[in-house]
Amino acid sequence: MGHIQITPSILNSDFARLGEEVARIPGADWVHVDVMDNHFVPNLTFGPTMVEALARVSPVPLDAHLMIEDADRNAPAYVEAGCGSVTFHVEAAKAPVRLAREIRSAGARASMALKPATPIEPYEDLLPELDMLLIMTVEPGFGGQKFLDLCLPKIRRARAMMDKHGIETWLQVDGGVSLETIERCAEAGADVFVAGSAVYSAEDPDKMVAALREKAQAAQA
Ligand SMILES: O=C(CO)[C@@H](O)[C@H](O)COP(=O)(O)O
Ligand SMILES: [Fe+2]
Secondary structure, eight states: OOOOEEEEBOTTSOGGGHHHHHHTOTTOSOEEEEEEBSSSSSOBOOOHHHHHHHHHHOSSOEEEEEEOSOHHHHTHHHHHTTOSEEEEEGGGOSOHHHHHHHHHHTTSEEEEEEOTTSOSGGGGGGGGGOSEEEEESSOTTOSSOOOOGGGHHHHHHHHHHHHHHTOOOEEEEESSOSTTTHHHHHHHTOOEEEESHHHHTSSSHHHHHHHHHHHHHHHHO
16 A cells, blocks of 8 residues: 555635645645536536646645546546546446546546546556556545545555555545545555545644654554
């Protein structure tokens, strides 16, 4: 298992002052940017132009989570926009291996996401092509939803597959991650944690990042 990383999502931050919002979390490992197209999910956020502007001012690298249709065609723009990691949904990709290779060769970390009802088993042989696997712990589309415990067995199975293959793929969880739920995720084998409302509803977001990190590290040990 890799070292613990905390990745705040700006989805529930103040979109009118995004530059200031990312400056409030200098202790984070990444900033998670949720790109939504109102087709793959019933919500709409921003596109590559906005992401590029944010990449220029963010104190930490951007981790793009693309909840958009036609990932094969649309994902490369987010590498060009300056994201250090680009996650596409397997449900929206026609050729996930080709896309992961394209993202890597363009210079970013390649990551693939699974919705709660998408099984990991058909993708076991694909794991070496990925720098990170994202297992969603809510239905994608909105921040502030309740963590789905039913996703924990899939996290355990994914971690076991990575161990079996002896690969260093990071395992990210996203949705409802908080001080209450992060230990369960770390115990199951996750090492990269997205937290949106937990971080941005805290009085001091950077302190919350540190508290989440501490809990996850204790649970992983
Ligand atoms: O991708 C998504 C939602 O689709 C997430 O990144 C959420 O934005 C995380 O927010 P919380 O569940 O932590 O409030
Ligand atoms: Fe996300």
